[in-house]
Amino acid sequence: MTSTVADSAPARRVPRPRADALRNRERIVTAAREMFVEFGSQVPYDEIARRAGVGNATLYRNFPERTDLVHEVVLSLMARVTEVAERAAEEESDTFAALRRFTLGAADERVGALCPMLDGAFDKDHPDLVAERDRLEEAVQGLVERAQQAGRLRTDVGVGDLMVALSQLTRPLPGSGCAAFDQFVRRHLLLFLDGLEAPARSELPGKAATLEDLRRDSCPS
Amino acid sequence: MTSTVADSAPARRVPRPRADALRNRERIVTAAREMFVEFGSQVPYDEIARRAGVGNATLYRNFPERTDLVHEVVLSLMARVTEVAERAAEEESDTFAALRRFTLGAADERVGALCPMLDGAFDKDHPDLVAERDRLEEAVQGLVERAQQAGRLRTDVGVGDLMVALSQLTRPLPGSGCAAFDQFVRRHLLLFLDGLEAPARSELPGKAATLEDLRRDSCPS
DNA sequence: AAATAACCGGGGACCGGGTCCCCGTTTATG
């Protein structure tokens, strides 16, 4: 994975970051993801540092702007979720089972944490982000279309419906690191999925939405 | 409603509050409910006062402790939701339709706002609160049982499942007062309800929970 | 293994926003 880029190159100009520096940066991002999930992206810097087992200065050195940190976390989280979607599509033959697996897997990754991040305060149009979002949408859209074409998923729902409901249902209650809650969430996700299954049991108002619709609608600012 | 308690009594000791004072108190509670729904119970006192069209001093005079205000708001919100449940049971002959009506009605009242209030910081065991919670549980439990006995609602779900999922799905995204989002929420609620309908399309892990279970589990503190 | 430079960590000063009170003014009541 990590190519030996700066190995033979003149290392004097950019002497390659130290090993522990990279490790620390990684620990920070992980800690931040966990904290964001639980307390939202406004959580104090010092707390994140403590959770990461790092001095706060290290945190400020790596991410001078909070924006940078949020950006990094969102990116990393989206990548994980995308991978869950791709693995589900690949390894699950039954189309609806694939959808189930993705949903529960995404819940385990705490997609719900993406929600509070939409509270402004970070660049939604950054190229990296758009790229990652497109990858995610493509992967999930694939799951949805396959299930719909197989007649297993009702056709009046879209990726947006799935993602938003998924996010909402898995959003952590602030404070309580309740253990029993997790099991509870799985029940709700499964119930929601049952509602998604074809044939449709009711008629929905409005129309199915894509991720693009979401991004546009959610922030009229 | 308001009995003339202090009318003939020696009014010197407690000379009955002035009319505008009562009106102001009411406006404050209303404003607080709206603000809590949108921004959580931590919203600055001054903001609430401004929204209520009152000086901040009036707010502090009426609710010296934030706890008091939260308590009042929760109570008022629960009462509204209970009423929705009772009206639904009473006026809707079809048992599942009653459940639908309650769910959508409760969403309109913004039950989701109750969630962030569980972030500690207020007395869960206050007699008034317990009483109101029991009334609410009884009303909703009635809806659930009727639908289950009629064979319209799957039997592996309980009041707790409905209430928590309902709260989660309707929780407002902090910041954006997005208009389109509301319509979106209705879609998700209807999908979830479809999942609740009998016959069950999947097998759920764990077991159905009551409100009492919720209260106990959610705060191991 | 020693030298060197990059990196780390935590203690504390600064700053902004929320809380809460004081007091001159307004308004319901009898």
Add this chain to the structure above:
DNA sequence: CATAAACGGGGACCCGGTCCCCGGTTATTT
């Protein structure tokens, strides 16, 4: 009309988050 209760907003206080400084530590280089 007199009186006292209630109002309102301006500002002082205070706390918690941010951000920097500097002495110590640890990975790299020869």
